[in-house]
Structure formats: structure tokens, C-alpha cells
Amino acid sequence: MSDPREPEAPDELPEARAVPRRVIGTPPPAEARRMLADVDGRKAPPAPRWLPADPPDPRRAKKAERLVAALFILSTLAGIGFIAAYVGLQVGSVDSVFRSNLALGLSMSVVFLALAVGAVIWVRHIMPTVELSEDRHPMASTPQERQAFAETFEQGAEASQFVKRPLLRRTLIAATVPALAAPLVLLRDMGPLPGTSLRHTVWRKGMRLLVYGPNTPIRPGDFSSPGQMITVVPDGYQDNQDALAAATAIIIKFAPGVLQPPTVMNWTVDDIVCYSKICTHVGCPAALYEQTTQHILCPCHQSTFDAPRGALVLFGPAPRPLPQLPITTDADGYLVAASDFREPVGPSFWERG
Amino acid sequence: MTTFTERALEGTGRWLDDRFHSARGVRVLFRKIFPDHWTFLLGEIALYSFIILLLTGTFLTLWFQPSMTEVTYHGSYTHLDGIRMSEAYASTLNISFDVRGGLLMRQIHHWAADLFMAAIFAHMLRIFFTGAYRKPRETNWLIGITMLTLGLLEGLFGYSLPDDLLSGTGIRILEGVLLSIPVVGTYLTFFLFGGLYPGHDIIPRLYIIHVLLIPALLLALISAHLFLMFHQKHTQMPGKGRTNTNVVGAPTYPYFMAKTGAFFLFVFAAVSLAATFVQINPIWLYGPYTPVGISAGSQPDFYMGPLEGMLRMFPSWTWDLAGHTVAWDVFVPALVPLGLLFTGAALWPFLEQWITGDRREHHLLDRPRNAPTRTALGMAAVTFWGVFWLEGANDVIADQLNISLYVTTEISRWAIFIGPVAAYWVTKRICLGLQRKDLHLLEHGVETGIIRQLPSGEYIEETRPVDEEERAVLESRHPAPSLPAGATVAALEEAPVPPAAMRGGMGRVRERLNAVLAESVPTDGHGGGYGEHGNGHGNGHAEHAAISPGDEETGGGATGA
Numbered sequence: 077m078s079d080p081r082e083p084e085a086p087d088e089l090p091e092a093r094a095v096p097r098r099v100i101g102t103p104p105p106a107e108a109r110r111m112l113a114d115v116d117g118r119k120a121p122p123a124p125r126w127l128p129a130d131p132p133d134p135r136r137a138k139k140a141e142r143l144v145a146a147l148f149i150l151s152t153l154a155g156i157g158f159i160a161a162y163v164g165l166q167v168g169s170v171d172s173v174f175r176s177n178l179a180l181g182l183s184m185s186v187v188f189l190a191l192a193v194g195a196v197i198w199v200r201h202i203m204p205t206v207e208l209s210e211d212r213h214p215m216a217s218t219p220q221e222r223q224a225f226a227e228t229f230e231q232g233a234e235a236s237q238f239v240k241r242p243l244l245r246r247t248l249i250a251a252t253v254p255a256l257a258a259p260l261v262l263l264r265d266m267g268p269l270p271g272t273s274l275r276h277t278v279w280r281k282g283m284r285l286l287v288y289g290p291n292t293p294i295r296p297g298d299f300s301s302p303g304q305m306i307t308v309v310p311d312g313y314q315d316n317q318d319a320l321a322a323a324t325a326i327i328i329k330f331a332p333g334v335l336q337p338p339t340v341m342n343w344t345v346d347d348i349v350c351y352s353k354i355c356t357h358v359g360c361p362a363a364l365y366e367q368t369t370q371h372i373l374c375p376c377h378q379s380t381f382d383a384p385r386g387a388l389v390l391f392g393p394a395p396r397p398l399p400q401l402p403i404t405t406d407a408d409g410y411l412v413a414a415s416d417f418r419e420p421v422g423p424s425f426w427e428r429g
Numbered sequence: 430m431t432t433f434t435e436r437a438l439e440g441t442g443r444w445l446d447d448r449f450h451s452a453r454g455v456r457v458l459f460r461k462i463f464p465d466h467w468t469f470l471l472g473e474i475a476l477y478s479f480i481i482l483l484l485t486g487t488f489l490t491l492w493f494q495p496s497m498t499e500v501t502y503h504g505s506y507t508h509l510d511g512i513r514m515s516e517a518y519a520s521t522l523n524i525s526f527d528v529r530g531g532l533l534m535r536q537i538h539h540w541a542a543d544l545f546m547a548a549i550f551a552h553m554l555r556i557f558f559t560g561a562y563r564k565p566r567e568t569n570w571l572i573g574i575t576m577l578t579l580g581l582l583e584g585l586f587g588y589s590l591p592d593d594l595l596s597g598t599g600i601r602i603l604e605g606v607l608l609s610i611p612v613v614g615t616y617l618t619f620f621l622f623g624g625l626y627p628g629h630d631i632i633p634r635l636y637i638i639h640v641l642l643i644p645a646l647l648l649a650l651i652s653a654h655l656f657l658m659f660h661q662k663h664t665q666m667p668g669k670g671r672t673n674t675n676v677v678g679a680p681t682y683p684y685f686m687a688k689t690g691a692f693f694l695f696v697f698a699a700v701s702l703a704a705t706f707v708q709i710n711p712i713w714l715y716g717p718y719t720p721v722g723i724s725a726g727s728q729p730d731f732y733m734g735p736l737e738g739m740l741r742m743f744p745s746w747t748w749d750l751a752g753h754t755v756a757w758d759v760f761v762p763a764l765v766p767l768g769l770l771f772t773g774a775a776l777w778p779f780l781e782q783w784i785t786g787d788r789r790e791h792h793l794l795d796r797p798r799n800a801p802t803r804t805a806l807g808m809a810a811v812t813f814w815g816v817f818w819l820e821g822a823n824d825v826i827a828d829q830l831n832i833s834l835y836v837t838t839e840i841s842r843w844a845i846f847i848g849p850v851a852a853y854w855v856t857k858r859i860c861l862g863l864q865r866k867d868l869h870l871l872e873h874g875v876e877t878g879i880i881r882q883l884p885s886g887e888y889i890e891e892t893r894p895v896d897e898e899e900r901a902v903l904e905s906r907h908p909a910p911s912l913p914a915g916a917t918v919a920a921l922e923e924a925p926v927p928p929a930a931m932r933g934g935m936g937r938v939r940e941r942l943n944a945v946l947a948e949s950v951p952t953d954g955h956g957g958g959y960g961e962h963g964n965g966h967g968n969g970h971a972e973h974a975a976i977s978p979g980d981e982e983t984g985g986g987a988t989g990a
Contacts (some may be wrong), residue, residue, distance in 0.1 A: 095821075126460070127680070167529050168505045177532045181852055182703025184533070188698035195691035206684070209670065209677045210462045215565045222954060267619040274608075274615065274625075288721055297642075307721060315499075315513065318625045321601075321720035353721070358605025358740065358759055360598055361723045375725045376602060377741045378824065391835050393740060393758045393780055395747040423591055423605040424747055424756035425615045 078299035127387075128204040129379070140201035145192035173339035195346040258281045270427070275420045277310075277323040279401060279413040284311035285327065285350070291411040296346040299329040305365035305383075307353060310413070322421055324353040324361065324403050326372070327411070328383055338386035347412060351387045351398040355379055362398060372398065395424060459682035464665035470692060474548035476697040478541045479651065486540040486640065492528055493522035495590065495636035497629040498788060505807045506713050514592075514717035517632050521712055536704035542584050543709075544700060546732040547945045549577050557774070557807050559794035563787075567778045576650050579643050580692045581732055586639040588710065588730055590953050592632055595710075597718025600631060619660050627720065664794050667905030669898045673793045723735035728822055737764050738820030742841050766817065770810060784942045798867075799906040801860035802946045808856040809849035816844045857948070864950040867903045870895055927950070971978040 097345040100107035131137040161179035166172060171428070217225070232241055269307030284293045285308040293311065304326045325348070330347045341348055355362045371390065372381040381387040387398035399421050402414035420428050431439075432564045446452045463469075468538055496516035502509050504519065505526040513772030524531035553573060556562050562570035585603070589596040607618040662676050671677050703709075713843060715724065739762035781803070782788060797804040819826065823837040874892035882888055884989040895903060 093610060117911060125638060140538065162529055165529070167531075170506065170526070173505075173532055175530060177536075178705060180530050181533050181536075181701055185698050185701045185705060188694040188701065189445045192691045192694035195687055195694070199687045199691070203687070205682065206679055207677060208462055208680055212674050212676055214790060215661060262822050263620065266623070267623045267628075270615040270619045272944055317627055317720060324721045348699050357745075358602045358609075360601055360727075362606075363723045365876060373721055375824070376598065377737075378838065379745075380835075389745060392838075393743050393745050393762075395745040395756070395758050423608050424754045424759065425484075425608040425618075426611055426613075426753055426755075427615055428754040429749060429752040 090108045124425035127206055129201055131204050135202075137202045140197050144194040144198050144202070147190045147197070148208065151187050151194070154183045154190065158183040158187065181400065189319060201218040216316055270425075274322075274422075274425055274428070277416055277421060278313050278319045279310050279318075279323055279325075279416045281413060281415050282406060283413045284406065285309075286311050286314055286414065287327070288324070290316070294327075295409045296329075296348055297409075299348070300346070302329045302331045302334075303367045304329060307363070308350070308411075309360075312356065321359075322354060325350050326353045326362070327403075328364075328365065330370075330384055334384045336385050338388065338397075338400070339384065340386070340400055343400055345403055345405055345413065348403070348411070349383070349411075350401040350403045350411075350413075351381075351383075352401065352417060353398075356396040356421075357392070357394040357423060430986075436951070451700075451709070457681065461659070461685075462662075462676045462678045462687040463681060464663050464676060464678035465672075466666045467957060468559070469557050469663070471552035473689060473692055474696055475545055475552055476651065476655075477611060477693045478545035478548060478645065480693070481541040481697055481700055482538060482545060483644065485534045485541065486644075488534045489524060489531075490640060492520055492524045493517070493533065493636075494588070495633045497627070497632050502942070509713065511718070512717065512727050515632065516630045517590060517592040518712070518717045521593075525713065530862055533704055536709050537700050539588070539709045540703045540707075542587060542717055543730060543732075544696070546580055546584060546730075549573075549580055550732075552681075553577060553774075554807065554811070557777075557981070558797040558804055559664070560791060560800060560803065561794055562778045563791040564778075564782065565790050566657070566664075569654055569661075570778055571775055572650050572654050572657070574649060574771055576654070579647055579650070580772060583639060583643040584730060585733055586635040586643070589635055590632060590639060591710075591712045592718050593712035594715040594718050594722055594724060595712075595727060597627070597720075599721055599729055599733075600627070601637075601720065606740075606759055606763040609756035611753075611755055611760070614760075627966065635885070643701070653695065662792070664764070664792050666794050667902050669901040671901070676792075683974065726824055726828075731818070735814055735817035735820035736763060736767065736821070738817035738823070738841070739763065741816070741818045741823060741839060742845065744842075751921055766813070770814065772990070773810070778852045781946070784939060784946050786943075796902070796905060798860040798863040801857045801864070804860050805853040805856040809853040812848045812852035813845065816841055816848050820845075861948075861950055864906065868950065868952070869898070875899075906949070906952060908949075 110351050158180060161176065161183055165176040165179055167176050216222075238245055265306055286292060287294050288307040288309045291309070291314045294306070294308070305326050308327055309320055310323050313323060325347055327350045330349070335341065335344060335347055335349060343349075353361050353363065355374040355376065357374065357377055357379050360374050362372050362374040362379070362381065364373040364375055365371070366373065370383045372383050372387060373379070374381075374392070374394065377393050379392030380390040381394070381398055382390050386400065389395070389397060399417045399419050401417055403411055404414045406412045430881040494516040499513050500516055500519050502512050502514055502519050502522065504510075504522055506522050509522070521535075526532070556570065564658050585599065589600050603624065604618055607621065608614050610617060618626070621631065621634070622628045623634075631948070663678075665671050665676060665678070679688075683692075716722070728734070740759070742759055743762035746761075748755040748757065795803075797807075800903055820838065823841065824834060826832075827834040827837045874894045877891045877893055879891040880888055883890055896929070
């Protein structure tokens with residue numbers, strides 16, 4: 077704690093049971109009253125004041141006082157209004173919530189704003205203006221203080237025998253190492269080891285592609301015209317977020333002859349190609365498809381993939397094409413997976429290789 | 430009859446002092462002087478936003494369910510009726526539509542979080558540009574940088590909790606970034622998410638970090654920050670009667686108490702007005718999170734914008750090496766630029782001390798123009814940050830300005846290198862120009878706008894001399910410190926044996942940097958338009974206040990201003 081050491085305030089506060097420095101007659105029963113200057117008029121020379129008592133302009137202060145009081149009354153009313161709005165306005169629909177929000181927020185804002193403006197006017201126009209200066213001292217202790225500290229420190233070090241007994245010191249340090257490592261070890265069960273789980277998705281040979289949303293299977297003939305992009309999910313996993321986070325895919329139908337290598341043609345059906353929807357950058361769904369340019373765009377970081385050419389990266393930070401899912405049709409003519417993805421989907425990871 | 434204050438002193442005052450021996454300590458507290466300047470309020474905004482965050486955050490925890498268990502929604506928001514969603518999302522809808530004042534508190538919480546981060550950035554820039562981080566306040570600067578980092582994490586985790594489509598995408602990006610870390614990334618990801626993404630653990634884990642761990646750390650650091658500020662006394666702006674060895678201002682009791690109390694209310698009023706009239710994070714419009722969906726124009730809160738921009742800007746570089754993938758394209762942009770900025774900021778006070786050899790205490794702030802190189806470096810960093818930030822919204826910019834999305838990224842890839850250099854150069858010119866203007870004012874006075882005709886027929890404009898207050902501010906520039914006497918090039922030519930600290934390669938680097946840092950308009954009164962920067966070795970060096978090796982060693986003595 078720093079000491080201001082103001083020169084203009086020489087008097088110290090008396091301690092609770094301190095003997096008064098100057099006693100004329102019987103000391104007053106309440107010692108605490110001695111903290112105050114000259115209550116009963118018996119104390120001679122008045123100590124110089126620390127702060128002035130009155131504002132420089134009493135007329136302005138009077139006007140300000142009325143204004144501040146009015147603001148405080150406004151704040152009181154707004155506070156009552158807040159409670160009234162809480163009691164009176166119910167919620168439960170979009171409109172009623174917005175009404176309640178407006179009433180509560182506005183009354184609450186007025187409570188704070190009126191108080192704040194009032195307080196500022198109080199400080200600026202009613203309190204007397206002061207500017208005081210206090211001395212600043214170097215942060216460094218004096219040489220004497222440092223010397224005294226050094227002695228204390230060394231005596232403590234000697235008494236503890238910490239320096240003299242290396243066996244104690246070293247074994248103590250040795251003991252802290254496992255003690256500090258143990259909490260880290262405790263965190264091991266936060267999750268399983270990755271193993272090869274990032275290399276696979278739930279897609280299996282013969283698993284139907286469901287249109288995401290209605291969750292219905294789709295036939296190649298269901299495409300009314302080329303150019304659409306449809307999000308598909310593996311049958312049986314349409315509500316499994318963990319599975320969908322890796323297995324979500326898109327299918328696009330092209331006009332005949334548009335698809336080119338490096339698209340694997342054997343993995344397509346009737347010019348329908350299926351790519352992973354999980355961006356190879358950081359895993360956002362690559363959800364935007366521009367029909368005119370046939371670009372797949374990831375809205376997060378704008379990686380752009382060339383849909384007819386194996387989803388090659390045209391622009392942006394993604395390092396790899398979207399992996400292609402081999403598809404075929406089943407006995408009922410629905411689109412199904414021919415196998416899992418042949419490479420890991422989604423963002424890069426160290427073990428990906 | 431006793432007065433109000435007497436009764437308070439005899440009652441409460443005596444009770445407290447009997448138990449805590451508080452009379453002396455509290456008196457010191459009451460008389461503590463706080464200097465005034467509007468920029469000193471920036472840190473207070475951060476502090477008060479934090480208090481608002483604690484208050485509203487506590488309110489929100491009364492209803493929020495940090496759970497990823499799937500439920501089918503049948504609440505008041507009928508547009509999502511029958512939709513499957515996590516309990517976290519459903520309870521956030523509940524807070525918004527079924528708890529009176531819930532939406533207001535949610536919006537205040539979110540606005541206060543944005544204000545908290547904005548105030549921290551502004552406060553940090555103020556500290557940097559005025560040199561308030563200099564000795565003895567380096568520790569508080571480091572605490573501040575730590576709090577800024579924690580604040581970024583706290584914000585990211587906080588807005589992810591509702592598990593809506595927008596914030597869930599943020600968590601997905603977090604997963605991608607963690608995965609990209611070489612060697613340990615996959616393991617970190619599996620430990621954080623409790624297995625495959627998204628799993629069922631991430632929301633509860635982020636929740637406890639958001640409501641307990643980081644707030645507790647922030648609270649501890651804020652306490653330390655304020656204690657050090659109090660203990661070392663506040664810095665002050667240059668002005669009449671203000672020196673390096675005093676503090677001029679109003680006392681805590683009653684002035685600072687009233688003003689800062691009012692300011693807390695102003696901050697609260699501002700945030701609650703924003704929450705009343707400006708919708709923020711309407712999660713019911715985004716829908717519940719699913720890894721399948723996303724919306725265009727996904728943007729994080731503004732303070733995460735630069736990270737988003739870095740990910741967008743960086744080229745797609747990866748290596749496949751001996752069965753391993755090094756995802757330069759993700760972990761470099763996600764970790765390196767921010768790491769450089771924060772580490773650079775943390776090291777700067779110590780680097781500056783090394784370059785200038787100035788180990789004195791500084792309590793009187795610099796006007797930014799009076800430290801041109803520092804100010805220019807700061808603006809370069811701001812520009813670096815700003816280009817990333819703009820790139821984080823490049824899709825919106827491309828859409829609004831009707832230019833190609835790819836062009837915005839190409840521009841930013843150039844701007845990230847050119848921008849900071851240009852900002853450095855321009856800022857330095859402006860600072861030096863302002864220094865010349867100050868010198869001109871001191872020499873020729875202030876133009877009054879009164880034109881007078883002399884008997885000779887000549888017209889002149891009358892000037893008045895600067896008043897005392899202006900003079901004190903204008904004269905606050907001191908010659909930039911140079912290295913220990915005898916270490917300059919000029920001195921070396923005469924006596925070719927430099928002091929130990931100045932020998933060798935590092936010594937030369939240090940001297941070169943010192944010349945750059947010391948660049949200023951000479952204060953000899955004739956430097957106005959001629960004495961130039963750039964030839965810092967000749968004319969410039971004569972102006973530097975040589976710091977004796979003694980100063981550098983002891984460093985204790987506060988020197989008068």
C-alpha cells in the first residue's frame with residue numbers, strides 16, 4: 077500500500093483508543109468524534125482543510141441540484157416501470173417477447189442513464205472543483221530496506237538449511253516432478269485414442285443414399301434435369317451427428333460428356349457423381365453450388381472445387397479435392413454406395429499420410 | 430445534535446476500525462489521486478463490461494442446459510416446432526422466448542462481451558501508443574496480454590454454447606485447426622471432443638471452461654492488474670504541473686468514486702440500450718447445429734474475425750511426408766500471425782529497453798507523435814490485424830462492393846505485406862510533421878485569424894503566444910534516449926574501443942535499431958523544416974539524451990521530467 081504523504085494534511089487520524097494529543101477539560105466520551113474537526117467549538121486552531129467545502133458558484137450548484145434530483149426521480153420511476161413491465165408483460169411468442177424486451181430494456185436503460193447523468197452533473201457542478209498533487213516515489217526500495225531484506229532472506233535460507241543440504245533440495249525437486257505430471261495424466265480419459273477412426277466413415281457397400289431432409293432414397297431417374305446438387309446421408313445414420321460429421325456427401329447430375337478425369341468414371345452412375353460434403357480445409361460443409369460455373373464453394377473460407385473434374389481445388393485454402401464416393405444402384409434402382417470413401421474425408425491430420 | 434457523518438463514524442466507522450484497523454488504510458485509499466484523461470476510461474469500460482458479463486451470465490446459467498442430448502422442440506417459438514435439437518439449443522430458445530427478461534439478458538451478455546473485447550483492444554492500444562507499458566509497468570502489460578488471450582477464448586467458447594448452426598460451424602473450424610497441429614493434433618482433438626466430432630462432450634466442457642475456469646482466471650488477473658495499477662500509481666498525460674515525480678488529479682473520495690460509479694452506469698446503460706434496440710445473435714433464425722448444414726456469410730464475432738481472415742487468406746500448402754500430413758494451410762494461419770503479434774507485443778517493452786538503454790521509470794505518458802517509431806510500429810500492427818480482419822469478412826465485402834470474391838482474397842494477400850509497411854511509413858511522416866507543427870507553435874505562437882496592416886502597408890497575421898497549459902503539453906517531448914555515452918558511431922570514430930554491450934554483431938544491430946527508434950525532429954528550435962530524420966547519425970545524435978551507464982545499471986532513480 078502506498079503512502080500519499082500529502083504535505084497539506086499533517087494531522088493523522090487517531091487510533092481507536094489513542095490518547096488525544098491535546099485535551100482541554102474532560103475528553104468527550106466518544107473518541108471517534110475527535111476524528112472530526114472542531115465539533116463543539118472548543119478546539120483551537122482549525123486544521124487546514126484537505127478539500128474545499130463549497131462549490132465555486134452557489135447559484136449554478138442550486139440549479140444543478142434541482143436537475144440532478146429530477147434525474148434521480150426519473151430513475152426511480154423507470155425502476156418502478158421496469159418492475160411493472162416484468163409483471164404486466166408476458167412472454168411466449170415472438171411478438172410478446174419483443175414487446176417485453178423493449179419495455180424492460182428501455183426502462184432499465186433509463187434507470188442507469190438517469191443515475192449516471194445525474195451523478196456526473198453532481199460531480200461537475202455541485203462538488204467543489206479540486207486538483208491535488210501527490211508525490212511519486214521511485215518504486216525501488218531504499219538501499220537500507222534492500223539490505224534489511226537481504227539479511228532476512230539470507231538468514232531464512234540459512235535457517236532452512238536449503239542451501240547447505242543438497243540431498244534435501246534435490247529430493248524435494250524430484251518429488252515435485254511426478255506430482256505436477258499426475259494431474260495431466262488424469263486427463264487421459266477425456267477421450268479415446270484416435271486409432272484409425274478418422275480414416276473411415278459409416279458408408280458401406282450397398283448402403284442407400286438418402287436425400288437429406290425428407291430422408292428418402294433416390295433413383296438416377298429422379299433428377300429432373302442436370303445441374304442440381306443434392307445433399308445425401310447414409311441410410312440408417314440420418315440422425316447420427318457423429319456419423320454425419322464425416323459421411324455427409326453431395327450428388328450432382330451432369331449433362332452427358334461433361335464429367336472428366338480425374339473424376340473416377342466407374343464410381344459414377346448416369347453422370348451422377350458423389351463427393352464428400354466435408355471441406356478438406358477445416359471441415360465446413362461445402363454447401364454452395366454454382367450451376368453456371370459448376371463450382372462447389374465452401375462458404376467458410378471459400379475453397380472452390382471444380383465439380384466435373386474430380387472436385388479439384390480451383391481457389392482457396394483447401395489442399396485436396398473433395399474425396400469421391402463410389403456409387404452404383406441396387407436391385408430396386410436406388411443409388412447406393414459401392415464402398416466407403418477410398419481416402420480419409422475432411423481436414424488434414426498428422427496421421428493422414 | 431449530531432450530523433450524519435458523525436453518526437456514520439461513531440457507528441459503522443468505529444465498528445469497522447475496531448475489527449480491521451482500517452482508519453489509516455482507508456484514509457490513504459480515500460486520498461488516492463487519480464489523474465484524468467478520457468483514454469483512461471477505456472480500461473474501465475473493459476472492467477465494467479466484465480462485471481456486467483458476470484451479472485448477466487449468472488442469470489443465464491439459471492436456465493441454460495449445457496447438454497447435447499437430443500430433444501424434440503415444442504416450445505413457444507413455433508417455427509421450430511417438432512425439430513430435433515440439443516438441449517443446449519432448446520434451453521437457449523427457452524431463455525429467449527419463455528423467460529421474462531431472458532432475451533434482454535442474453536442480448537446484454539452478448540453485447541457486453543463484444544464491448545469487453547473492443548475495450549480491451551482500445552485500452553491496449555492506448556497503453557502502447559502512450560508508452561504506459563514502460564518501466565515499472567511491464568508486468569501489468571504482460572497481464573493485459575494474457576487477459577486479452579483469455580478474453581478471445583472466453584468469447585469463442587461462450588458464443589458456441591447455444592449449439593446453433595452458426596456457432597457450431599465455429600466449433601467445426603476449431604476441430605479442423607486442432608487436427609492440423611503436427612504430431613499431437615489428432616490426440617488433442619479426441620481428448621477435447623471426447624472422441625469423434627462432434628460427440629456429446631464438447632458443449633458441457635466448453636460450458637465449465639466458460640463459466641468457471643476462464644472467469645476465475647480473469648478475475649484473479651484483473652485483481653492483480655488493478656492492484657498493480659493502484660500500487661504503482663496511475664500514469665498521467667503531460668500538462669502543466671505534471672512531472673514524472675507527481676500525480677495530479679482528483680482524490681478517490683468523493684470524486685473518483687462518483688465519477689467511476691457514474692461511468693459504470695453509463696456503460697451498463699449503453700449495453701442495455703444496444704440490447705434493447707439492436708438484435709444480436711438471433712440463434713432461433715440460424716436453427717440447431719448439424720454438421721450437414723451451413724449458411725452463406727458465416728462470420729464469427731468481430732474479435733475472432735482476424736483468425737477467420739487468416740484461414741481464408743493463406744494458400745493451400747500441405748506436405749505429405751513419410752506417411753504424415755503437415756497441414757501448413759491450417760495451423761500456420763491459425764497460430765502464427767496471432768502468435769507473432771502477441772509475442773511481439775509481450776516482448777516489446779523489454780526490446781525497447783534494450784535498444785534505448787533506457788531503464789528509467791516512466792510515469793509521464795508520451796504523446797504518440799513524440800515516439801514516431803513506436804507509433805508507426807503500432808500502426809503497422811493495427812494494419813496487419815486489420816487486413817486479416819477485413820479478409821475475415823471478404824464474402825460480405827465482395828457482395829456489398831460487387832467485386833469478385835477471389836479478387837478480395839488476392840488483394841488481401843498483397844495488402845498483408847504492403848499494408849503494414851505503408852502504415853509504418855505514413856504514420857512516421859505524420860508524427861514527424863506533428864512534431865514540426867508543435868515546434869512551430871512554440872516558436873511563433875498560435876494564429877489568431879486577425880489580419881493587421883502595418884504602417885508600411887504589409888499585412889501580417891497576429892499570433893498569440895501559447896498559454897502555460899499548451900506550452901506544458903507541447904514541451905513534453907524529450908530527446909529520445911540514445912545508447913550509453915561513448916557508444917555512438919561519432920564517438921567510435923574518435924575512440925575505437927566501444928563498451929562491452931556495444932561490441933560485435935548484436936552491438937551493431939542494437940545501435941542501428943537505436944538510431945531508428947530515436948528518429949525525431951530536433952528540438953533545437955531550428956529543426957522545423959530542415960533537420961531531418963534519416964540522417965540520424967549526424968545531426969540527430971546530438972539531440973539524444975545520453976544515458977549514462979550508471980542509469981542503465983541501477984535504474985532506480987526516477988528522473989524528473
